[in-house]
Amino acid sequence: xxxxxxxxxxxxxxLDEIQTALKELNLxxxxxxxxxxxxxxxxxxxxxPEIHSTRRWFYFIPKQGEPQKLVHRIETGQLDxxxxxxxxxxxxxxxxxxxxxxxxxxxxxxxQYSPRNAVPYIARVDAGTVELVQSGxxxxxxxxxxxxLFEARWSEKQLATHIEAVEALRKIxxxxxxxxxxxxxxxxxxxxxxxxxxxxQGYERYGMVSDSPPIVAVNGxxxxxxxxxxxxxxxxxEKGDFVxxxxxxxxxxxxxxxxxxxTWTGFVGNQVPLKxxxxxxxxxxxxxxxxxxxxxxxxxxxxxxxxxxxDVSRNYIATRGYGHAFVHRTGHSIGAEHVHGNGANIxxxxxxxxxxxxxxxxxxxxxxxxxxxxxxRSEIDVYLSxxxxxxxxxxxxxxxxxxxxxxxxxx
Numbered sequence: 001x002x003x004x005x006x007x008x009x010x011x012x013x014x015l016d017e018i019q020t021a022l023k024e025l026n027l028x029x030x031x032x033x034x035x036x037x038x039x040x041x042x043x044x045x046x047x048x049p050e051i052h053s054t055r056r057w058f059y060f061i062p063k064q065g066e067p068q069k070l071v072h073r074i075e076t077g078q079l080d081x082x083x084x085x086x087x088x089x090x091x092x093x094x095x096x097x098x099x100x101x102x103x104x105x106x107x108x109x110x111x112q113y114s115p116r117n118a119v120p121y122i123a124r125v126d127a128g129t130v131e132l133v134q135s136g137x138x139x140x141x142x143x144x145x146x147x148x149l150f151e152a153r154w155s156e157k158q159l160a161t162h163i164e165a166v167e168a169l170r171k172i173x174x175x176x177x178x179x180x181x182x183x184x185x186x187x188x189x190x191x192x193x194x195x196x197x198x199x200x201q202g203y204e205r206y207g208m209v210s211d212s213p214p215i216v217a218v219n220g221x222x223x224x225x226x227x228x229x230x231x232x233x234x235x236x237x238e239k240g241d242f243v244x245x246x247x248x249x250x251x252x253x254x255x256x257x258x259x260x261x262x263t264w265t266g267f268v269g270n271q272v273p274l275k276x277x278x279x280x281x282x283x284x285x286x287x288x289x290x291x292x293x294x295x296x297x298x299x300x301x302x303x304x305x306x307x308x309x310x311d312v313s314r315n316y317i318a319t320r321g322y323g324h325a326f327v328h329r330t331g332h333s334i335g336a337e338h339v340h341g342n343g344a345n346i347x348x349x350x351x352x353x354x355x356x357x358x359x360x361x362x363x364x365x366x367x368x369x370x371x372x373x374x375x376x377r378s379e380i381d382v383y384l385s386x387x388x389x390x391x392x393x394x395x396x397x398x399x400x401x402x403x404x405x406x407x408x409x410x411x
Contacts, residue, residue: 013047013082014150015067021149022063028106030146031133032059039112039124041143041342045150046082053078056095060102068102070095100136109133110143118352119144121342144355152333152343153360158258159383159390161251162334162362165208165260166381166393172202173245173264174410176216177403180268184239184404191236192216192229199247208249211338215246215263222265223375225328225368239404241268242276242374248339259339260393261364263379266401279369279376280400282320286313286367287378290330290346294357294382295389303356306331306363307348313367314349322369329353331364334381359386376400 032042035056055072059079067084076088089095112124122144130140179198183190196216218235221227222244248261290313297304310330317326329350335341344355346363366379378397383390401410
């Protein structure tokens, strides 16, 4: 998400809701600190307009009462769009004095901080500023769960846009496989980049937009999770090749539409080789085990963390001998401005994401096994409503698609 502008779904600042959340979490306040684009989350939560900013500002929301602004004398208008009392400083000594005065009496303050930098997506405040706040007698805790509440939750309208987007992406996947088949049958040479561009054209046909081109990867390239073809770098697609599509996009309208993100795999032949089927079966099993774990937890009313879901899928793959080949987290939060959102990730590998999975948020589940000769990933999107777990967009993949077989055999 850009550090310079609020997201397109921004409406108005939610002071009452924030103060309610602070009380529920037993926090005395939430302190925002901004300097030279250090914290895009502060800009987004506070709905900051795009204003040139070169000096430090602070905004403190207490659990009750009036918020407090601290701004520099030559940029006094930085927070004029927000409610609260304004205090102006000039020198650093004055800034520290005013800040500690504003925070006086607060014992537990949330900031964009993560202990041991366990969740770097949240860790936007430098250690020195944390030390300054602590010098006044307050303890600093992570704002991770607060950020989720005000950055990651979807409305019912947004959920509807997501489901429509997933359904469209699935159609585009099948159209992409059909295009490969057509080219093979008519003897038209083709490559990863050409099929990637065919998919991009599909976004336009379905009224969608994406923040970057999709992944189309064959054979060994599919063993590189973040491989992307380009006009200069690509491999041909031929009969007997394994093909991976990882595609993500959202509806162009409404403005607050959210992303969908799915991955499917196919084989350019009539019958999928046993090795490909075996690896896909393990990956799909890990995917389904993670979803089942989330569903069971929701039925029991149990609060779970993104790291715990990652453990389930990772252990499933590891016990089948491929733990070394699962080289990324199980999933990521899904957002509106970008496909990677600001909620909890399904991760206990790259980070230790101990954020709770909360209602009205969504995330991908996308385990993978990456070998030298080919790689398999199977990706679906999961949304947590207040009372159920929703996997949107119609059927998910249960077998590698035999691209050269009749399309009736693809399901």
